[in-house]
Amino acid sequence: MSVLAEARILKQEEVAPGCHRMLLQAPEAAGRAAPGQFMHVRCGSSADPLLRRPLSVHDVDRGKGTLTLLYRAAGRGTALLAGLGPGAGISLMGPLGRGFSLPAGAGLRVALAAGGIGVAPLYFLLKELVSRDFFVYVLVGAQTAEDLLCGDDFKLLGSRTSFATDDGSCGHKGPVTDLLESLLASGGVDLVYACGPPPMLKRVAGLLTGTGVPGEISLERHMGCGVGACLSCVCKVRSGAYRRVCADGPVFPVEEVVWE
Template identity: 40%
Template sequence: MSAPAVGLHEFSVVSNEPAAEGLMRVVLSAPALARELSAGQFVNVAVPGDASQVLRVPLSFSRADGEAGTVEIVYAVVGDGTRRLAAMAAGETSTAVGPCGNPWPLPAGARRACVVAGGVGITPVVACARMLAGAGVAFDAVVGAQTAGRLWGADVLEGLGAGRVVVTTDDGSAGRAGFTTAALADLLAEGGYDVVYTCGPEVMMAGVARLCREAGVACRVSMERMMGCGFGACNTCNVAMADGTYRSCCKDGPVFDAEEVAW
């Protein structure tokens, strides 16, 4: 069966509330879009409020509920577009382009996985965990944030059935002090993983990719670029590949095999 075509979807805001320091959680009512999205894909949202801003905001989602017709997005408020999105109230409407990009793959025969999130990379990682739970694949999780106040998602992963959830913070205010890569190294040393999924700062994902390569474990990464159009037309979101070529983050990604990326 072919994947749903990228389309334009109207949505209304159900709720839009703080999730953590600097993070917001918006729930959109968009029934057709919610039914078509697969974990790892993204949506390109038109945020009203400034007619001079013609580009949409590309956002990963943490949950697409086809039955309820809703899409949950946890996003960082970092620029004009996301600041305007944070100001949208329940009942306000706009449009989103989607489903965009390729989803997280589930390797045949996978029995145990680990998901690794850094910062707002937790959003597509939570969607990945939902996919794993739905497929009956056991998983552990590593969740990193700068500080306890910016932490979101660890309890969600526990609720989805994660075997272990290791929290790391840069300042040690929650979980263990340090980086997600150190926690992942400890888990990989125990063995037993078929695949690792990760999203977060690129330097973190490069470290995760290196650790997985050394451990002989498959690794899938969700890359971040400024994706102006969301479907491969504007050629602004190129990702350098290990073979010397470039691929489009929005059309060929955002999920890539870590071994394909030029870190």
């Protein structure tokens, strides 16, 4: 069940050029959120922009009742958010959507692949996986070294973290999916989760096809209501039907999504 609540900003910092991390006092949402779910955030105090903006739950601390968002200032709404400081209040709706399914059993080797701001939902997921004693590879990609997000945070959680940058300024030079391709070729991974731009996710889907390795991906769509009513966020699935990213996703089994 989701909640509508006013949350107070405790801290806001720019962690990479144009990317911000916002710590919120939001005990109800923090208590209910699961990895891969998102919050529908009102970005301004007036009716403009009218629509809320979806942002993934990046982290929660249930003991302290805090919830963290990690976002790129992409346009008007997120720029307004970036201008807020500690003490300001924002309206949150959520947690919404279906998140990542967590594997049962023990000893699985899991790969998380993140492109750009796609790291946002994967940090919370990593925390859950590590707490269940899974061995996790984290593959983080960005355009340049200074755009890489959360590398130290991932390492601190004990994952094996590798980097890829478009310009080669950190780690592998090339797309983060190259790292995933090598890992899959080594036979060292049993399960993959990914979040990033559509071309990256399409490549992840291609790499997993025929390997027998299951995967889940988190999709982005422009959203209106965020709760399954307006149909502005649909994506096509294998059956030929359309699914609502806000309510049936945003996380889908990788083989289910049709790339148009």
